[in-house]
Amino acid sequence: MGIAPDRAVINHLVEGDGTLRADDLAHAVAVASEANPGARLVLRDKRWVDSGKAPEVRALTAESFDRKRLDSPALRIGLTDPTCEVLLVLGDPTTVVFRAAHAVMDGRGLLMWASDVFRVLRGEQPLGADSPLNNDDLLRRVCTPDDPPPRAEDPAMEFPSPLGPRPHPAAGPLWRRRSVDGTHPAASAKVTAALVAAYGPGRYFVPVDLRRHAPDVRSTASLSHPLHLSVGADDGWEEVQHKMLTAMADREELANRANPGIMDLPLPVLRAGIAELDDNAARTDTHTGRAYVSHLGAVSLDDFSTDGFHATSLYTLGGVNPGSPPEINLVEMAGRTEITVAWYDGPEVAARAEALLDVAQEALSPRERREWVGNRTERALPSAHSVVRLFRQQVERTPERIALSGPEGEVSYAELSRRADAVAGALRRHGVGRGAVVGLLAGRSVAAVAAVWGVLRAGACYLPLDVRHPDLRLSELLTDAGSTFCLVERPYDVRDCVPEGCRALLLDDLVEAEPDGGVDAEIGCGDLAYIIYTSGSTGRPKGVQVEHGNLANYVHWATRVFEVDEGIRLPLLTSPSFDVSGTSVFLPLLAGGQVILMREDPNHLSLRRLLEFSGANALNLTPSHLDLIGRLDIAPKGFRTVIVIGEQLRVEVAARAQEMFGPECRIVNEYGPTEATIGCTAHTFDPVADGDGAVVPIGVPADNTTVHLLDAQGRFVAPGEVGEMYLGGAQLARGYLGRPDLNRERFPVLADGTRVYRTGDLARVLPSGALEFIGRVDDQVKVRGHRVEPAEVAQVLEGHPAVDRAVVVAKSRPGQSGKALYGYVLANREVAEEELEQHLAERLPGYMVPAATMVLSQLPYTVSGKVDVRALPDPLGDQPRAQADPAGPVNDPVQDAVARIWAEILGVPPSRLHALADFHRLGGDSVSLLAMLAALGREVLTPDAEAALMARLPEILREPTLERVTALVRQAGSELAA
Template sequence: MTDEHPSPAGVPGAAPWGPACPRPDTFEPFPEAAVEGSIGARFAEVAARHGDTVALRSPAGTWTFAALADDVNRFANALLGRLGAGEEPVALLFDHDGPLVAAMLGTLSAGKLVLVLDPEAAPSVTESLLADSGARLLVADESRLTAAFDLAGPDVTVVRDSALVEGAPATPPDVEVTPERGAMLAYTSGSSGSAKAAVIPHRALLHLMRGATDALSISPGDTLPMLFPVSLAVAAYPMFLPLLNGGTLTTFDVRGQGLADLGRWLADEQVSVMYVAPTVARFMVDVVAEHTYPSLRLVVLGGERVDADAVALIREMFGAHLVVANGYGTTETGVLTFYFLDPQAPPPADATVPVGYAIPDTELLVLDEDGQPVRPGVTGEVSVRSAHLFQGYWGKPELNEMVLHATDDDMAIYSTGDLGRVDENGCLELVGRSDAQVKVRGHRVVLGEVEEALLSLDLVKDAVVLHREVGGVGTLDAFVVPATDEQEVVADVPAIRDALSARVTTPMVPARFHLLDELPTLPNGKLDRQALRDPSGDRPRPGAVADGTDDIERRLVELWEDLLDVRPVGIDEDFFELGGHSLLAAAMLVEVEEIFRVTVPISEMVSTPTILHIGGCIRQGDREAGRSALVAVQEGDGTRPPLFWGHDLHGTALRFRALGRALGPDQPLYTFESPFLDPVPPQIFSLPTLARRYVDDLVEAFPEGPYLLGGYSFGGVLAFEMARTLLDLGHEVGLLAVVDVGPGFRGELYKPTRRPAKPWLGMLDPPDPSLSLTEKVRHYRGGTVKGVARHVVWRVGIDHWLEPVLFRRDLKETGQIAPSHRVWYAWRKHWELAAKGWNWRGATYPGRVELIWADESGSTDSTMGWGDIAEGGVGVHRVPESHEEMMDEGFAGSTAAVLRALIDETTASDRTPGG
């Protein structure tokens, strides 16, 4: 053997595959000219050169290349005699055995599209694929003939393989098969949706053979196994490698024979190169341990995420000397990249192993949402540019337009739907699916990155994360196989959640964790995501769940379970840790008021968001009118002065739980619950009046200053007006911090007359802009009638005049704003106070203003307009978050760090910016 391994040729971006894959002395590069031929022509050429070499071994017998070529020719000539030379699909229903291989090559040699049906699949699935293909002929072996007749419709002819080839000549078929002609109908595995068939032409299939042959050094003398059903293209592609290079293909039916004899069989067959999915490898540990594998030189992993543990497992099973490769491809493309792991190098440190570099004449592109290339290291959608791509989806031109795009140089670009990033050398790392790029509480999250973070934990053996919607807002479910120590589970849900929370932002922490013994798989060993989807929301009962003790608590349990889609729920469990969010909490309290006829303020969900606490509030009944608006988000430990925070347009203290946690448990944080959230709206018609109301409550609770004030967005304007009011009353203001607001603010979507985005309470969330039209329609169909109607009213803009009509009707009929309208009412009133009843002109402040400025927000000047207002100057503090996420879980830390430093500075210097 030699270690020589040239870099792949090809378009820009090609790079060495990695450490050299040792090449047998008999290796010959796959001829480039063969790519412009056909599978049948290449097989005939190889068979002529290696006639006496064993090409195929199976339970049904052994074929030399010469014998296999004769059977292939008979099958091809029989098809041509029955169907003619036109291009059309032919369906095959065979056992996992040698005759299936001959039938596939014969179909390809006749210029027909081969469709391999899985004899073990559900009949309904097989029937649908057969009907979708439009095949007129279904060929079956003896054992599957009865099943074939059951599957075939009136337009499908069924014939036994032996009857078909009877009398057919073994001479080469007289038909021209061009490189553009379709070779295979490659149906997707159906792990996450309905199946569709990619049309793989001969040119594309031969291009894959060239790339894999040269990357893996496939040579005469190599033996490759056919372990899994070749009805799945990902299993069919490797099957051709030995047959088109003078090697040997040997068959073993893993599904039919099980794994018990696999280790002995691999050793006896002297398998040298093997493709296997990591999940399947984990089941092979015990069966391969009793044998040695001196012939095995290379294992190619793929079909799912490959991590360092999978690589270590392969070497533990088959030997430390082994070269292990990671391969990446799709049903539509076959394997496009390889990454080799040097046996002499230390194991990879990262949780996920890169998928590597592209095969020749293939360019990998990583694109943003606008279709533009991203910088190295930035995540985007993986696309493939090549002249050797599939032709599109069989009978589905509307799908072709979504994923295939022609270029000006006779190439095409295929959008894989996978997310990845490349390094400076062009090495690709996958992070998930673009359809697994989801919104969680307004933040874009890539499911693959959450899974990668979970897999990096010592507590986790395997994991997958799915997205679901709760109350119209995205949330995550994690399905985790915990690590074990001598058969004992070493981790529970709280430990895993805590460990993950230390590594990722809060939106990336799943709301629910499900502990499993193993993840479900499809017949080809890939993860079966459909089997994980659990619409019931049931979860393992987390220890001793506290059940409701009376009718109120039991009814609240039912309500929370329905809203959160989690069962069971204990009366002492945290609403937000169960997957709730602030708008869902508001929706829950609307339901509470309608059921129990008691108004529970949203502020009651700030410190103790449990059924036990809310039940106590219901028993107390309605609170007295005119209660204090001051709400403690957290009371601190008495060592630091309190910070008083103006609410934003939502008007609720719930919005600032994340800010409180980010400030630290020792920092007291108080905010205000808007009186516009009360059933009977207050007689407040100006921002200074609202500010005075809050100042009165503040001074009553904390008579002595100096007062530390701040606020986000509308809350910054509110804090500014409160500071001026306090000074007018003779009090001291030690700090005025405003967050991303000012007369010069120009946000990304700023328009002087445009209202900010309103809360989505009771409305269907808007679909992700990156979705196709079909997916957007499906999103709307999944909403409730009321939720879609409210969304449409907002989308067309008539809510601007319709809402006041609804509010007036509420007040006329009951004297109160309806519970389901209250959040909208408060939001609108706050906006009106700021936009119509108050302006910046002539406003001044005798002290200093500290401006915390989001990097993405624009401004008319360097102080966001505060320079003409703050007589004591403006301190500007830039933070990396966007305006919309500054107060959210996982993102409030930057703002909190600035605030904490300002509080420390104020306390140390006893500085009073106003007063």
């Protein structure tokens, strides 16, 4: 056990992002070693004694550590006196190496010491492991007469190494490493069974931590003993696992204890005997077993992190004992398993070590799961230029062609470019350039489109703001983004939404100014193009940073897949703050096509006018708006593409749209979170192939984009199984602005080094090869195409002085395909729902305000202490009942017609539709309200009366009761009759 402490050294390597100072590390090592005296042991007269001296911390340069070969002169140094040390390798990544002679520490003990070092670095107290028990002491304490007797060492060494003969005389160490995605039950058994299949049956060793027999003992000593497993050629991993568990249940590792008398031999004699054992193994290529398969267990990388250093991986470079076979070490952490091989260096050994790691990796993560054919998306871009340069080139080619049309008239490419240059020049005069974030508060207007191009030409990135959002919300976003300028369009310049430190510039004046003749900024792929905020589960919205390289890849892919050319006329229907607006702005203008601006929000009347009279031949919209269009009694002509994104597309909605737009029009279902730049998969609806399903597939990945399906343990799922989507590739955003912790959580790195975005969306690969969206792994919900985190809404509710606790949940709406938000609060005083709604409306976008909010006396909880969502009362079940109105008519055909349409749209029984029934409290949202009004226009009103009713839309929104809507319908008809 401690006879030749220089022969086997254990190395734990902690890699991470950030920096560590050598002085700070040395202090932490000293404090942690005081609490873990096993790190200070030296050999004196065949006894280990505490030297009282902390292990040394040595700083190495990146050049002195070969990360590919896992080699450094510092790692080849044996440890005799002292027996422990720490290496700090500067570079990327920063690496801390904890080294200990196996004679004084085992892998678990080294972890105890290392984690205490990081506790001290975080300003915490070390847990300590100061038990003086060594291996012999522990065995005497835990062994009983019923335990297996000491095993007589088998002198026969019958097994060749799977890595080939060890060079002779003694050679230096060789290590190789492989990272595998996910954590894997019975990993040791699976790897062992795979080795048997590849290299043959025989004896395999599995070290077992003796601390399991004395859980009260905290010691860093070398307290691991190997199990001897005889594995047959036909043993699968289940049989290996059964043998391992059975042996542990029988405490067989206790039998592998050394003869105590060996310590009485003179040290030179011991060294000579060990050398002879080692030489014989090298000479004959026979060893006591096939391999050691050591599993260190699961570690938390948070335990090896500080405020300035975040651990990204931990792995072990083991040492090989005399006469022993190669050592295979496994360590698991969140979403990752690290596998390393330790052996002696020599000809072809490195290649054989990599082959062995291939075997181990395949056992845990089969290639057929890792390498989906759908991810073969490599495609060279047709141009390396940024969208700024591409737009400038398009203007030069077609200066007189119409770029924009709409209520403001037609604007040519040359005129749009002139206005963009005017904005860019003004920004340059204000010192705005690369790296700056410029807010943009404007509607769907010519000035807004010019502002986008102007900001980009100045080299800055734009932050689109929704004019419908409350002032407080807009101010918070501008502050969080660090915007020093905000371009504001009339009439929004009178709003109090620009915070201190940010200057408002009137956009209307800028676009009419004369350009300064300046040249466009040089744009790199890594420069920011825009920042868009999405809802945050922590209660704070998140600013997604999209780079020019991300945007360029999307533009080229989408232009090809959506068949965009100079003939396209695509309306801009969505708010500029919704990232799908990028499809409508960038694609047509970079292809020589036309953008049709729609100033008013989409409703059934404006959409009907758009489809029939605007000249549009393509659409880009959400499934909710497509569903609304499908309810209109029209037959649009000349449309060639309808792009649908933002929510799950139901087959019935797609089929109805296909029938409406005709067989020549492609209905394309696009999927993509903001973090992957607008859209990253697409599927063209096929009424025959997709008709039997409930939802339309989301297709295959975009060019240079990948989709990986992983389970809850981070493992690749088998073909056809459901997994969470992790997106990778050229469209992956830079990350969240100023949120490093969230970036690490949502933008992890796969084992092969691929940076991905963890979507929270579930999908599977269909037999056709297309992806099918299944649902969510969390509480996030889509409302009108926007992502909403209920936790953010709940936090805003709790900001009301009357609210002590708030819970917001997403519930299915009666008769609707999507979900709506509902709030529940515990209040410290009487508070009306209207007051809470006003509080939310002043701080959140309209789509984030719950359809109803209830004040409860208490919240229901499950036995685990979580809010029992299923036990929350129905927020729609307490509608007030109307009193009979003696002055009103007994039979009201108008109200009956309105009620019938409500029942159809909301999917509620007519019995619930009394005079005071509230459309929103019954589960209706803005889109279903528009569908209801469209049905009224189609079935109850004349076209002129329908227009008159829509003019009263603000009144309907303020009081959407059956009684009030009926009265307005009646008024609309009577006003025209008068």
